[in-house]
Amino acid sequence: MSAPVERAARAVMALQAAGLAIGVVTQALIAHHFGTSRDLGLYTVAVALVSFLADWFLRDAVLMALVPPLRALRTGGGGDADAARARTVAVAFGVGALIVSAALAVASDAVVRALAPGFGADEVARAAHLLRALLPALPLAVIGSCLQAELQAEARFALPTAATIARSAVLAVVVLLGAPWLGIFALPIGVVGGHVLAVALQREAAPSVWAWLTQPLRARSPRVWLTELIPVGGMLALGAAGHVNLLTDRWFASRLPAEALARLGYAERFRFPIMALFALSVSGPALTYLSEAAAQRDWTAARRTLASAAGLVARTALPALVVMMVVRGELVAVWLERGEFSAADTAEVASILGCLIPAFAVNAFSPLLIAAFFALGQTRPLLVVVALEMLGNVALDALWVGRFGLQGVAFATTVATVVANVVLWRLLVAQLGVWVSWAGGAPQRSWRSSPWSRLRRAGRTARRRAPGRCRGWRRWGPRAQP
DSSP, X not given: OHHXXXXXXXXXXXXXXXXXXXXXXXXXXXXXXXXXXXXXXXXXXXXXXHHIIIXXXXXXXXHHHHHHHHHHHHTTOOOHHHHHHHHHHHHHHHHHHHHHHHHHHHSHHHHHHHHOTTOOHHHHHHHHHHHHHHTTHHHHHHHHHXXXXXXXXXXXXXXXXXXXXXXXXXXXXXXXXXXXXXXXXXXXXXXXXXXXXXXXXTGGGHHHHHHHHSSOOOOOOHHHHHHHHHHHHHHHHHHHHHHHHHHHHHHHHTTSOTTHHHHHHHHHHTHHHHIIIIIHHHHHHHHHHHHHHHHXXXXXXXXXXXXXXXXXXXXXXXXXXXHHHHTHHHHHHHHHOSTTOOHHHHHHHHHHHHHHHHHHHHHTTHHHHHHHHHHTTOOHHHHHHHHXXXXXXXXXXXHHHHHHTHHXXXXXXXXXXXXXXXXXXXXXHIIIIISOOOTTSSOOOOGGGSHHHHHHHHHHHHHHHSOHHHHHHHHHOOOOOO
């Protein structure tokens, strides 16, 4: 299976290169029309929450939850339980998107005040208008993700990638033609229009989605429903914990000078080309083939798929990031320095980018890690590590923002991200290779069998076998000498 995943990933990368070019043009147009203005800062706050919900909860989470059961059905390793699980996930996300959209429309002012406490009343009102304009993207994201999951389960990766590229192209066209007379509202219009076009391009998968979505539901106990929704809950918890880093950075940056939010947003946008061209191009095919290997209990194929996908990410993303680190100032100047974007903005964004690039390097592997954990059904260690990453980022932001400003916020994100991803990769390697006893079934490992638990048990054993004086020293303090 390693050959199919590499072939599919390389084809997706070739398509993503076109999307990358469109994204570069879009960001250049945004910089030209809005620079580091306060309006762009308001939009950055509004779009941070919506993109979090649309791109993580309603796209990535749907794919992670739907592709494994749908792939099992397509390869003959699944049954009614997998179809029921897919149906439950799609309905849960669809209803959830409508409820969240309605709640955000009602409470948009309060949400903006919570995300950016440094904003004044007029700024809160304008950011709330932008937030409401973006909300139609949420239900559209659920529909598009269900269609993409069906195509991906059939190992068809080109059409979903083309739909994503078309979504970016719509934003670029709307900004180019509409920014002079729509102002900052050209951005939410472009985002929503892009989602509409993405759904339209993937409509050929609609009959298959409708077929498994409308099958009659059997009477099932609440426990079965809960079991089917566990992956959904895990993905939602993972997304909430992981994206809190971005919202936390925005919260601290909103307390700095007015241009800080926009500068941080520009620096973080350099992550998107790396993620789209290298990380997401590999994680989509990897999720499909890892799900097939897990359904067939073929753990050798799972290891080969993971090794092949990780090697492809390393060979492509890491050299690009080294180049980005060396010429980051020139990249920022060529890409953004025009119109309202000044040379001082270029220097500041390049400085922030230098602190973020190590995080980009490990983030290139993050979608692959998440796909592997969910394909193998091992979400507990993933959730624990990401929750600790969230807490660590909040603590480091609070510690460094006052002393180092935006550079402190960026470096806090980098430290938390690098540590968390290294731990996750080590756990995944352990899951698929060294410490695990397969026993002919799914890979099962518990915290008791982890190296840390082994080390603790070895320490307890050593203390039990140690001389009494050592035990007495540890428990009761130093004994009196005769």
